[in-house]
Amino acid sequence: MIMDLAGFCGLRGPSGRPWGPLEPRTLATPVAATSALPSALFGKWLWSNQGTDGSTLHIQRMNVVINSDSSGLVIFATQVSQIGGNRCTETDTGTFMGGHWFINGQALSLVVPKSKFTFVFSCTPGLNRTSFSSGVFTFHTFAVNGNTMVVTPPNDLNIHDLTVYGAPALHSIRLQRTSV
Numbered sequence: 001m002i003m004d005l006a007g008f009c010g011l012r013g014p015s016g017r018p019w020g021p022l023e024p025r026t027l028a029t030p031v032a033a034t035s036a037l038p039s040a041l042f043g044k045w046l047w048s049n050q051g052t053d054g055s056t057l058h059i060q061r062m063n064v065v066i067n068s069d070s071s072g073l074v075i076f077a078t079q080v081s082q083i084g085g086n087r088c089t090e091t092d093t094g095t096f097m098g099g100h101w102f103i104n105g106q107a108l109s110l111v112v113p114k115s116k117f118t119f120v121f122s123c124t125p126g127l128n129r130t131s132f133s134s135g136v137f138t139f140h141t142f143a144v145n146g147n148t149m150v151v152t153p154p155n156d157l158n159i160h161d162l163t164v165y166g167a168p169a170l171h172s173i174r175l176q177r178t179s180v
Helices: none
Strands: 002-004 007-009 043-052 056-066 071-082 089-104 107-121 129-140 142-145 148-151 157-160 173-179
Touching: 056 173, 071 107
Parallel strands: none
Antiparallel strands: 002 007, 043 056, 043 173, 056 071, 071 089, 089 107, 107 129, 129 157, 142 148, 148 173
16 A cells, blocks of 8 residues: 555555545535624614703614624614704614624624615605615624623714715614514
8 A cells, every 4th residue: 555645545445445546525514604793792682762952852763683694784763853843853764784794803893785764854845865875884892791782982883985864973872682
């Protein structure tokens, strides 16, 4: 029996069978990793906020979904209503769907191929519009503590390459897990 880099070569193997050329054989089935994300992030998360500056009422809400295969979405809505006067209401909604979550250092980002933004103004319907864009939705410096995802300063939530009015400008939020 002679051994070289290609394998065993010779006349007969240990069983007496003639040696032949090596055939490709599947020794194991490769298993693809489901996600590079920590499992503590998987699930549905919610953040909401309500406040007033005396003349307007501000209501904000964000839903975040992070699946074990790194897919997910972000939906946010902001509503600003005048208190008194003509009581006009402005509602901005952004939907980031079909995206892929990834972590880069202390940033958790969702890359989205197509996002939908809607703007509705109750007093002047002609201003209503819908636009589409793509980009990256990023939470900077985050931590998961039990059922709370804490997103801390300085730049907690950024939307890059999206220039649509209504994107949230948030500085410190706590998302609560609503389901796993």
